Amino acid sequence: MIPLYFDPGTGALIVQFLAAAVAGVLLFYRTLLHKIKSIFGINNKEEDDFMDETESKDNQE
């Protein structure tokens, strides 16, 4: 490991566990909502991916 040139903050390292737990719950509900909506035929409008050009090229390979 390379020593950091800035202080990562002890609190910021500890809190990530909580933030990740909350994110996990949010993502779970969002996925659930997507599934329910798709059962009723409602399409979720996703924002275009700004890096799509290179990624779609990767997918073709």
Place this chain on the structure above:
Amino acid sequence: MESKRNTSSFRDPSGYVFIDDETIKRVVNPIYFEQYHQLTSSGFYQKIIDKKFLIAHKEISKNESQIVLQSSKIPFINYPYEWSFLQYKHAALLTLKIQKLCLENNFTLKDASAFNITFHEGKPIFIDTLSFDFYKDNNPWLAYKQFIMHFLGPLVLAKYFGQDFLKMLSHNLDGLSLQKLSKLLPIKSFFSPTILTNIHLLAKYDKKYESDKKSVNNNLSKTSQIKLIDGLYDFIQNLSVNENTEWDHYYNQINYNDVAYQFKKEFTKDWFLSIKGKTLIDIGGNDGTFSRELKDVADLLIVADVDPNAVEQNYKQILKNKEKSILPFVADVLNPSSNYGFNNQERFSFIDRIENLNLDGCIALAVIHHITLSGNIPFAFSAQFFSKMAPNLLIEFPTRNDSWVQFLLDSKREFKDHFDFYNEANFESDYGVYFEIIKKIKIDSSERILYSLKRR
């Protein structure tokens, strides 16, 4: 041959950038050799460069004390405080994409500075080759706090209070203070679980452990860290600005008829061909309507506008049409970005960067009346400014009979007489100090004149 260490590159001891006879080179110090070798041999560098996430580099020399890389050159480095909201969002999302890709390959980003990203060929790109480190199992993300201070903070402030807050990094090069950020945000932000945990709770914990320098590892599994990244990604992707847009199909509103508008487009193209131009800056370029006419003949079209919404519209068109030569960014001619940072040599001013580029041309359409009448800038001053942009200038001069000019003059009320100097003759004599007039043509069925000028 001139070799000079780049004055922006000093924070990270892993290496530094220097400029060697117009090429960009990067020294890798022995402290980073192990990482560098692993990043290269595992194919991770190649993978992330192929995806166009990271600027390309090649190794040009290697010995025990240093490895030297040559990086592809980006002609115009633009800074976070010069981006529209959508650009800022995309820069943040790219950083998260990179961190996720890193984790999948057992690496991690060791810093997440917004200055590691710039816009090039229509997209954000990561420009710090040495920002990667080995991922250690169950370690939290060391750059998390920096990510919030550089990206999430300004974006959330802009969401609640408008895009002006995206400029805050110019005075806080190391990011916004978490405690201040938490204090500034409205009560309703506490009801957003993402803001609550990633800003308010973070600020609280950060304060609580301020003087505690114990090391924290082994508290976050890789799966959890990916959830954290995905959660931030999702939140940022759906962020929007709570601000009425001034920009509302400007070109449909103003007082041109179709013929005059078409004439202006064609004149611009003919002028650019006549100066045999390849590179250009468009001052007050709005959403890039006129520059876009030149995209097939030019290599680089820098389109600057004061209105972030116009810049955003331009960026959206670039994404949609996959345009590579147009670079949109926010710049206020009345107060362009300055030199910031240590010794005033860390982030460079708008004028310094433009002068360094030696552009072929500058266009300033429908902008001089705003500079002169809204900004109170004398012709002699604006002429000097434009003479720094490029040797060829195409400038549109709306005469006193133009309805916009009338409106601006009327807004001056009792002070109106002070602007009696605003006329063709004074414009020509003051601009004549810096430029010679090559061509002057009145736009039919309008009260406007186009001047093609050449620097003396």
